[in-house]
Amino acid sequence: MRLLILGLGTAGSKIADAIIRPSGHSTRCSDLHAIAVDNDPEVLEHLAHIEEEAKFYFPKDDIEAPELLTTRFTIDEVKAKLKGYDVGTHDAILVCAGLGGGLVSLVPHLVSIIRETMFEPVFALVTIPAEDEGETRLVRAMKNLQMIKPLVDGIIIFDNQLWLDKVQGEMAEITLKKPATLSEKFWLPGTAEKIKTNPYDLVNRHIARRIRLLVHAGEIQKNTPQTVLDSREILNTITGMSLITIGLSEEELPDHGGIGIFRQRDESRVGRQERAARIVKLAEKAAFRDISSYCDFTTAKKALVLLSGPEEELSMKGFMAVRKWIDESISGFEMRAGDIPVSSRQAGRVSVLILFSGLKTVTRVQELYERFGREERKEQGIT
Template sequence: MKLAMIGFGQAGGKIVDKFLEYDQRTQSGIVRAAVAVNTARADLMGLQHVPEENRVLIGQSRVKGHGVGADNELGAEIAEEDIDEVQGAIDNIPVHEVDAFLIIAGMGGGSGSGGAPVVAKHLKRIYTEPVYGLGILPGGDEGGIYTLNAARSFQTFVREVDNLMVFDNDSWRQSGESVQSGYSEINEEIVTRFGILFGAGEIGGGDDVAESVVDSSEIINMLAGGGVSTIGYAAEEVEMQNSGGLLSRFTGNGGGTGEDTAHTTNRITSLVRKAALGRLTLPCEIQGTERALLVMSGPSEHLNRKGIERGRKWLEEQTGSMEVRGGDYPVSEPNVASVVLLSGVTNVPRIKELQQVAIEAQDNIDDIRQESETNLESLVEDDEDELDPLF
């Protein structure tokens, strides 16, 4: 599936950059165009793969290229004021060649948190292609304002996109390591999961033929109708056979013995379980998921229809969903991986907790603001009100 990616803010830009690197490395062909938008010049300059002409600095008259700090209301205002500049970069994208837009942003900051929903709204008004969001939730140790920003941006972003896929930095923090130092691994994790998911719908001429293809329209159906999605992933290293690929199709499943086939099937089903029950991009209760898509990637001799079908059935039982699809994505890498997209999840304690912390932060901020106003007044005014200001 071919995407036009728009990274808004620092996190958004860095992740789009990483997607471009992934695309070049794996030839997945999922990034048809990439744009980075920011109010901070330095963040745009730090990118390595997004073409210079697709880096859009907005809000120069307001913040002079220095960013908006963590003020996401200002981020949203600037995005609205300068939407024509963003559109200018999108005008250079051959939109008829893309299957969907994907807007990526950190939801705890300022530019992306405020600006991403504005761009989503704008794109939905102008184009018929679906508009997806990839929203990054902040780590719990980032502080109240980040949580408040994320909670408000989440509400707005979900409303403006066809589907909001969420990645929670908090659940990916390695123990004893700050989120900051772990970003490059976290970003690698993000692009691997999304790369396989979207890559499955984009099988090029040189690839092995998939047995049960997941095409773009299937992914679009999965993500249709609004809502929130999370993604599971599990992988296992395998040995590659040089004679894999198409030939093995003619010699039976995996080209091996009955034992090999059973082993292949078992590996697939266990990877599906690990993906769905392991660490999801947004931790949640999977029972009650509206729709699910399973993509198995790996060397074709290590994939088989039986395994995928079993994995799919298992997902049906676990989620209670009637719309579970499965397909394979043959790639020449010594890894069999299972990616499970759970679309339309609603039982997400993490979001409820985020909102609770955000409300507390909002109340605290209001209290502190009021208190400092009173304190300032009592500092500046003399006790008996005997002095007059100059004017």
């Protein structure tokens, strides 16, 4: 799937940079383009994978009336960059931003520019601030989400509080592993000490991994999938579906990298049952634990299931069991599924990704609305 990513602010720019990071088998770089807009020149300078001509310094924070800033060189340059892409170059546009940040106020203006220039659907990927970022930022995040919802074709929600808590455990494991193993597992450059001091970097890699798998699913596969999932089906699952969450659970194959490429597939009944059980277990973790934001997925209108891993490790029996479970669980009637088989030389893990769209209940979003919406109504004199 061909994706144009627009990163706004520090969080959005770093997420965009993580998504387009080259990583062997994951996706062709030609299918991904990214633009970054931030008010911190140091952040822009350290974006390793976004091209220099696609980095734009915006010197103002907390923009109240971005429509008045169209003559500023930054906005004009971003507009020119967007118009520089030919119609039909991309399948979709993804706007990445941290809710509560100052540059989120640019979203309406930039989306209007995109709509003028392109016909592709526009989605947002937003992060909800953690509690320790302060109540003011949380209130602003809630208002930002309300502002963005009617402007885009769907919003992928990522809960920073949930994932910062998760990475604490991962960072504890990091010091026990050698850097080469860590780089392969988490797609992070550098030493364990560097990762330990930057938990948001690890969170961003989790975000990027989910998006990259979706992008890769929409490509022409070298190995023939048992169930093909193309870009159009992915877009049909998320377009017009408001709130979206993505779960992803993965299991490392223990003998990968050594004798893994010579491993003989166990075709015994026990071997087949173990592979099926692994898929079901990973699907449960993806839906209940390793989800981008906790949600009541039974309220989803649509869902998508995607398997990835060495072809000999994928179980169609487990796959069909997961499809049936998700199909019977969601409130809607559209359930799509596919697989990405890769060689053992390319991947040492089995992955199950589950996407829920059209959700009525995303736990953290509902908590913020209940917590701060009540106070806002009181201020307005509404009971």
